[in-house]
Amino acid sequence: ELKVEQNPLFLSMQEGKNYTIYCNYSTTSDRLYWYRQDPGKSLESLFVLLSNGAVKQEGRLMASLDTKARLSTLHITAAVHDLSATYFCAVDKRMGNYKLTFGKGTLLTVNP
Amino acid sequence: GAVVSQHPSRVICKSGTSVKIECRSLDFQATTMFWYRQFPKQSLMLMATSNEGSKATYEQGVEKDKFLINHASLTLSTLTVTSAHPEDSSFYICSALTSGGAYEQYFGPGTRLTVT
Numbered sequence: 001e002l003k004v005e006q007n008p009l010f011l012s013m014q015e016g017k018n019y020t021i022y023c024n025y026s027t028t029s030d031r032l033y034w035y036r037q038d039p040g041k042s043l044e045s046l047f048v049l050l051s052n053g054a055v056k057q058e059g060r061l062m063a064s065l066d067t068k069a070r071l072s073t074l075h076i077t078a079a080v081h082d083l084s085a086t087y088f089c090a091v092d093k094r095m096g097n098y099k100l101t102f103g104k105g106t107l108l109t110v111n112p
Numbered sequence: 113g114a115v116v117s118q119h120p121s122r123v124i125c126k127s128g129t130s131v132k133i134e135c136r137s138l139d140f141q142a143t144t145m146f147w148y149r150q151f152p153k154q155s156l157m158l159m160a161t162s163n164e165g166s167k168a169t170y171e172q173g174v175e176k177d178k179f180l181i182n183h184a185s186l187t188l189s190t191l192t193v194t195s196a197h198p199e200d201s202s203f204y205i206c207s208a209l210t211s212g213g214a215y216e217q218y219f220g221p222g223t224r225l226t227v228t
Contacts, residue, residue: 040224041221041222042205042219042220042221042222043156043205043219045218045219048216088155088156092217094215097144097161097169098144098209098215098217099146099158099161100146100156100158100207100217101158102155102156102157103155104154104155105154105155107153
């Protein structure tokens, strides 16, 4: 059974600081995704990581993937209040009809 | 592109009644759609995989007679919560799987169900 673990589950940080959210998964997977969810809203896709060593950046967020370690990171640079949200990582496997398995999510609060 | 809609966005129903939620892929055809449920401050849990023209595949622990899924066309899947109870109150999110090589899920905006 594929398991996805995120840590930390709660992250409170000050504006301007840097931090990293970690996502470990238990078995070989095809793709890793990062999503953002605002309260009461659905998921917003941030990144899709396809291969070992993949790195993608959008604004203050950068995601990377190490398939050998089964680890992805979401790095936040110089956090701003607007980044406050819950961040989920998820993985899928083509066997099993592309089902996504989600981590528990990281609730990020950026304080002024 | 790749827009998925859900209707209604919010619904309140009484215990014992049934409620139907629609999920539509607006600008692409989706042979496969997924239904998720999310309780407050928790992650998304896959309920079932909906395949056009065939029976849905339910995840372990999900009652298929309670959560009826119909995927009658390549752009529409419906989830009917039958004989709803307060514990069915949740945020229901659908996604549609693109094809043609990408095979990526696009999520709908979600439906907030409250059963009184």
